Each structure stands twice: as C-alpha cells, then as structure tokens.
Amino acid sequence: MCQSEHKIRPGATLNDRAEHEKDHRLWSRRDFLTATGLFGAGSFLLGNLPVRTFQPTPLMAALSAAGGSDRFLVLIRLDGGNDGLNTVVKRGSSDYYNMRPSISIKENNMWALSTEYGMPLATNALQPMWTDGMMKVIFNVGYPEPNLSHFRSYDILASASDANTVWDTGWLGRFLDTEYAAFLETPPVVPPALQIGLQNNLVFKSDQANMSLAISSPQEFYQIAQSGQLYETASLGNTPRELELAFVRNTANAAFRYSGAIQQAYSNGKNDVTYPATQDNPLAEQLAIVARLIKGNLGTKIFMVEISGFDTHATQYDLHLELLNQVAVAVKTFYDDLAFGNSGLGEKVLSMTFSEFGRAIFENGSAGTDHGWGTHMLLFGGGIGNGFTGQYQDLSDPNPYTDPPFSVDFRSVYATILQDWLGNSPELVKFVMGQQDFPIINGLVPPVAPSVGDNDRCALLGHNPHATLPATIEIKYSIMKEGPLRLQILDKAGNVLRTLLDEYKIPGSYIFNFKATDWFLQPGTYQYRLQSGGQAFQREIRF
C-alpha cells in the first residue's frame, strides 16, 4: 500500500539524477564570471538562492501599479494529500455515507455552501468569506495518469509536467525567470518569491536559480527581520572557536543581501489583528509574516506557506478536522489583517490551496483514507466572488480500485492564475506551462490585462545621436530601484562585446554617452542591453 509507493519514484531514479547533476557540473561562462568575483562580489546561497554581495541599503520605492504587477499570490500547501471529499462535502449523498461509515461528515456538522454542498463546521471561520464573495471551490482537480507517490506527485504539481515527464524546473520558477532574465548578473535586492517552511522547493526553481528565498522556520525569519542579520554574534564569547565563528558569521551576514529589504518591510509592516497562537496554528504564524511583509511593502509578490499532516491513513476524522480548522482560521485572520483599515489589500492577494493528491473515496480499515486522485482546490481573495468550478466526483458508481476521473487539470488553474490574475500574455503563459495549452477557466479570478512593459525595476528608454558631440550616441535608461546595473554592447548573436557600465546605481534617469571608436568597435549593427534589478532589456543599435 503506502510502503510500496515509497519505493516507486518514476523519473527520480539515480540514473536520471546522475544525468541531471552532470549537466550542472559542466562549467559555463556564467560559472566563470561568478568565480572571478566582479566587484569583489561572489554569489551566495541561502536556500539555494544565489545572491550577490553589495553593501546593504534600505528598501526603496513602492510597488508599480501597472497591469498585474500590484497583485500577490500566496500558495498554501496542504502537505500529505488533502481529503477533498471531507473538505467540501456532497450533502445528502447516501453513496458518500455508505462508503465512509465512520469518517463521513454528517449534515448537522456542516455549514452550507449551497443546497448541494457543505463544509465541516470546523471550517466555519470561512463562512463570511464565502458569503462575502471571497472564496471559490474548484472541484476534483487532478491530472492524467496520476501518480500516488508523495514526492513524485508533488514534483508533478510543482513543475506542471505530465505524469510521465520529469522536469527540474517549477512553474513559478519558469515564470519568475521571464521576469528576472538577468537575475544572476544583476540580482534584485528583493526576493522574487519567499517561502516559509519547505526547503528545496521545486515550485520556484528555474534554469538560472531557485527564485525564492526559502526560510525554514518563523524563528529563522525573525532573526533576519528583527536584527537585519542572518546570524547573531552577540552571544558569542572570546574562546578561539567563538571568535572564529563570529568572524565567519559576520562575513555571512554581510553577504546576505536581502536582509535590508526584509528588515525594512518587517519594521514598516504590522499585523493589525490577533492571530492564533503558534503552537495551536503554525500556518497562522506563517501567514502573519506574509501579511506583515505585504503591508510593509517588501516588494515580493509571490509567497508560499505550508501546513502538513494531511496524509490521513488512519484515524482521520478528528485529525483532518483539526487541520481544516487551522487552515480556515489562519486564512480568515490573514484576510482580516490585509483588509484592516479599508486598505483594499485583500483584493490584491489571491491565495490558493494545493495538495499533491486527494484521498480514495472509500475509507480504509483504519478509519482513514489512502491516497486518491483528484482533490478540491480552494481559492481566496477579496472580490473574486464565490462559486464552484468543475465537477464533483461521481460517487454513484464507485470502483473500489480506482477513483473517478478528475474534472479540472491543475495546469488550467495555474494557467488561469498566470494569465488572468498576474496579467500575462497567452504566449508567455504557454511558454511557462511548457509550450502546452491548457484551457483558461474564465471567470475564476478577475482578469487584468498584461502591462505594456513591466517597468517596475528599470527601463531602457532608447538612444539617439548626441546633439553636439560627434560620433556619439546617447543611451538613456531609468532605474526605479537601486542595485547593480550593467550596460553592454552585444553582437547580433547576443555575445557580449563590451561592457559599458558595471556598477551599483541609485534610482534615477541616466544618459550614457557612447562613442563607438572609444570602445574600438567597427560600424555595424549591434544590440545593447541594460540589466538591472534582475531584469534585462535589449535593443538594436546601428553606428
């Protein structure tokens, strides 16, 4: 049963791994550039995230309001395989009660979503969100040929691959890669994504890097947020070991570039409502941190938090209800906090639960359920409306050996979020989803049009001949957020020929007077490229 699933991890065999890791060993130009330590800076890994080292400085400007770039996405991972059938219950179904004699949710233990469906009373904190149009249910989400191994199925959900294909990048990693094409060359001072609690998460992995800052626990977060430092040194004494440990810690602190932004946002932000105590609801604490960082204008748009324990093979009833209660209370408190003072922030934050699979429709002999196929997803957000998408599992003709087929492919949900919520073009969405088309679920979330040029970090404005200086071209650009910047001339194939600028810049508009002969370049057609804040812009230039 469950034991056998752990032996089978298709696509994660050692052979695959060896091939996969061999690619990473091949030395690339980028490795060499990194190794030469430009500006005396190297790259640093915290939670697999390479970041450059520069002097820490306070966070700067507010969020751009262009397109979808003022919207946030929070992923709530329900770790272990959430039982959808007991989360959103089909009311009055004799089939349901027959298949689950001891663990089914009774009518008098539910609150009504509609005449047909209800949720356990343990989740009634969500009732006002449903009534106020802040919650949606997507029934029976899955994918073809589902895999019932925790790891493999999670990787499928994280990478958005087909069941029989192994991808080593995540859907949000690929998306953030398009936003931060120059992530390694000119890293942003704000993490593109932030996750609490789950390490080495495939979701945010891209070909360049893991695009998220992974913080293993709230305690680790507070250390950074409150002190501005990754490691404390005050408690270390004067023994030789402690002195050397302090030295290394101080170096690590200097190397961690996000600490300034996090500390600033933590100090600017505030939790305006009371969250449940951590020991009663660890998810609530994670969401409290997310709320505080959003309200404090960190600038990170994508977050991931998690709650584990959903692998309810035995004595499911009370365990599962307790977990659902924690989710309901944590989410409600989170949105109350965001909305505090009529801020309107609740309308800008979309939260999505997801789980690697569901549970079987029949209960097992241990008053629990085993791994099953589809499970329901819940979406939360101010102004998204309420309602159902997809089809509930058909319980009328159950086969004890298989589950009803899924009704919504999870990748449609992802595509809809990328396109409608985050405001991206269909072409980009298709690229992020691995060059496959997944139907958009119209009306799932309020759509926003793609912004024309996402210029919240920098903009390459263009060039023109200098009015007076001979054979000189003015290259104009603007920086909205400080950080490292590069301006380079490339050949038509994209090879870097000259680096005009490679320095740390503060926000402002700049002109670079470019004279080709000073750089020993022959007349011709070239490209020039601006990299800053992890973004890259490129134009053609002729001289």
Add this chain to the structure above:
Amino acid sequence: MMKQLFKSEHFFEEQLLNARIKSPMETFVPILKMSGCVYPTQITDNWLDEVLYYAYILHEELFEPPNVSGWKEHRPWINESTLSLRWEYSAKTIDLFFQNDTALANLVQLALDLTNQSNDPVVVTTALVEFFTGQTLDPVHLQAAVGYFKAGIPENYFLDGSWNLLWDEVPEQIINLLKYLIKLPEFQLN
C-alpha cells in the same frame, strides 16, 4: 601522488578547538572522504578535477602556493566573495555523490553506523551534524537541519515509526542535510 595525498591524514588532523578556518580543499574533500568514499573507485579522477578546480578558483591551487612561504592560512580564506563561493562549490561537491551508487550507499551506511540504525530523524540529524562539523548546533539551526533531513516526507511516517534509514529516500535526505550544513558558519571551522 594523489593516492598518497588522499591516504594521508592531512585533512583530518584533530583540531580540538574547531578554531581554525578550513582551507578550500579542507572544505570540499572531507565531505567525500568522511562518507567512506575511496580513491579511485568513488573519488574518481573526474571528481578530483572538479574539486581541484573549485579550490583553484578559491585561490588554493594545489602544489602551487603563491610564494615560498605557502598559503596565508586562516581568516584570509574568508571574505564575502570566497565564502559564498565555498557554499556554491561545496554544494557541487555534494552533487558528485549522485554519480555513484556506492557513494550514496556509503552515506546511508554511515548514518546506520553512527546511530545504530535509529529511526528517529532528530537522532540521525544530530549524529550526522556532529560527524561532519565536529560541533553541535543551537536549537534553531538544529531544528532547521532536522527539517532539511526530513526533506518533505510527511510527518506521520516519522511519528508512527514507519520511516527508517533503509528507505529509498534516505540518500537524498542525507544530501539535503549536507547541503544545509555546508552553508552554516560552523562548517567553515576545523
């Protein structure tokens, strides 16, 4: 000569005080050797090429000291640039394990031997931390280390005792843990 080098105890001198900053080679090589990997069957010439390259980038070209007085030891090894590169290259060194089944099996055997086949992830993590760093961690970082070791396996498998060191996932769990340990300042001390 390589054989002699790796048979020698040079990299494993007892440093009772853990008050000396490792040289680059001391950062990378012991990860491989302490796990039981041997030259040339697991620690191949390919592997050595990799590790030597990393050390070269970090200014320790083996057998090529900068001048007759040798390498400057200790704190000059560490600055913001070299420290972050150490993390990156230590992680790449650890990735080498994936190329060799015996190397991965060595890691598992190490955990089994150190803990007498414990199926308590905290016990296993603590033992591996102490083995690879020679030090104990403060509670916050130990908790993080245990989290990395558990590597996303649902908690119930630890609580009900069904997880053990013979699971297929264990090599990856140990590697997950190692990749966390190498980033800790404690790991730079010898």
